[in-house]
Amino acid sequence: MNQQQKLLKAIRKQIGKSDSINDVVATVLNISYDAAHRRVSGKSKFSIDEAVMLCRQFRISMDHVFEGDNKVLVEKTKEIATFGDLELYFEQSSGYLKQYIGKPGATLYYSAKDIPLFYTIGGTLLSKFKLYVWMNLLIGKEQQEPFEKFVLPVSLLSYSSQLKTVYDAVAVSEIWNDTTINSTLQQILYFSESGLLSMKNALELYEEMRQLMSSIEQKSAENNPDFHLYYNELLILNNNVLVSETEKMSLFIPYTMLGYFITEDQNTCKNAGAYFLHQIKNSKSLNLSGTRDRKIFFNRAYKKIDYYAERLGYEIDPLY
Known part of the structure; x- marks a missing residue:
């Protein structure tokens, strides 16, 4: 699982099954539904700034998403x-x-x-x-x-x-x-x-x-x-x-x-x-x-x- 998939998995865990992850990503990043869908489907990548925005919005530790349990970002x-x-x-x-x-x-x-x-x-x-x-x-x-x-x-x-x-x-x-x-x-x-x-x-x-x-x-x-x-x-x-x-x-x-x-x-x-x-x-x-x-x-x-x-x-x- 690559870093983008790890981040999306963490977001899905936060929002549950009731909300559309495409809608959520589009709202947080202020982009269109289609642009969000491309990122969620893996057809395009999150920029560094977008990844940071999503982590901050959902209080997700970037350490575990990008480095794993034995490394931390400081x-x-x-x-x-x-x-x-x-x-x-x-x-x-x-x-x-x-x-x-x-x-x-x-x-x-x-x-x-x-x-x-x-x-x-x-x-x-x-x-x-x-x-x-x-x-x-x-x-x-x-x-x-x-x-x-x-x-x-x-x-x-x-x-x-x-x-x-x-x-x-x-x-x-x-x-x-x-x-x-x-x-x-x-x-x-x-x-x-x-x-x-x-x-x-x-x-x-x-x-x-x-x-x-x-x-x-x-x-x-x-x-x-x-x-x-x-x-x-x-x-x-x-x-x-x-x-x-x-x-x-x-x-x-x-x-x-x-x-x-x-x-x-x-x-x-x-x-x-x-x-x-x-x-x-x-x-x-x-x-x-x-x-x-x-x-x-x-x-x-x-x-x-x-x-x-x-x-x-x-x-x-x-x-x-």
């Missing part, structure tokens, strides 16, 4: 080399997530190898620093400019804020461990010791890290059914993101610092969903486990932040 996020690329990246990412807003059972699962970028979006010094790090590491200039000379386009904040708005509109289940905050802490230390970040700003960033962790601790202590934070001490997390609702799922798999492969292949997403649930089953809920366990986790994070600040020759007063 999209990928925008490659980043300029601020304009980063704006498009945020716009594209928020576009993927927007389709889940308001859908029954919409949930975002996040395997947080690093602090989820949604927490470092906004007008704070920490959000600016993370953008500075991303741009330096992604573009890889030989001569890096100091953080204090880094100018952030206003439009970029607007696009990144759209992504955070979408994140705040769906139920979230995040899995963290004791290393989730490590990379950000190390980045602050690295750029400070390299002379690219002033001592004043480095210390302020560590203070903001404490404030961020304090806000997450407070959020996890609230009885909010749309936010769940889990602690897993067994697995190495990978920054995979799964978004699901009752009829659709999307899986985001990182391949660079910000770059993600994206698939909506439902078998792949279901397997990923089962693995997320398995991780959660073997994790400790910081929402439900009680004050003691929650305090133990966050106190370890505060001590780690203090340790990095002390490496710069500064002692932070314990405020939280």
Whole structure:
């Protein structure tokens, strides 16, 4: 069976026996009945655009139609080399997530190898620093400019804020461990010791890290059914993101610092969903486990932040 026959078989399965597949194809593709009949009978071929239109209309996975069960077709996020690329990246990412807003059972699962970028979006010094790090590491200039000379386009904040708005509109289940905050802490230390970040700003960033962790601790202590934070001490997390609702799922798999492969292949997403649930089953809920366990986790994070600040020759007063 060729790909066109596979696609038509999948469409027939969707529409049942009551509707004429010729009429359906003609309507979706906005072509004549005769043109649709030629395609259905195999006398002419669907164009790539027509195949995509039909798959989207009937929510058919192109992965299985064109590649089979053991291969999947993936999209990928925008490659980043300029601020304009980063704006498009945020716009594209928020576009993927927007389709889940308001859908029954919409949930975002996040395997947080690093602090989820949604927490470092906004007008704070920490959000600016993370953008500075991303741009330096992604573009890889030989001569890096100091953080204090880094100018952030206003439009970029607007696009990144759209992504955070979408994140705040769906139920979230995040899995963290004791290393989730490590990379950000190390980045602050690295750029400070390299002379690219002033001592004043480095210390302020560590203070903001404490404030961020304090806000997450407070959020996890609230009885909010749309936010769940889990602690897993067994697995190495990978920054995979799964978004699901009752009829659709999307899986985001990182391949660079910000770059993600994206698939909506439902078998792949279901397997990923089962693995997320398995991780959660073997994790400790910081929402439900009680004050003691929650305090133990966050106190370890505060001590780690203090340790990095002390490496710069500064002692932070314990405020939280």
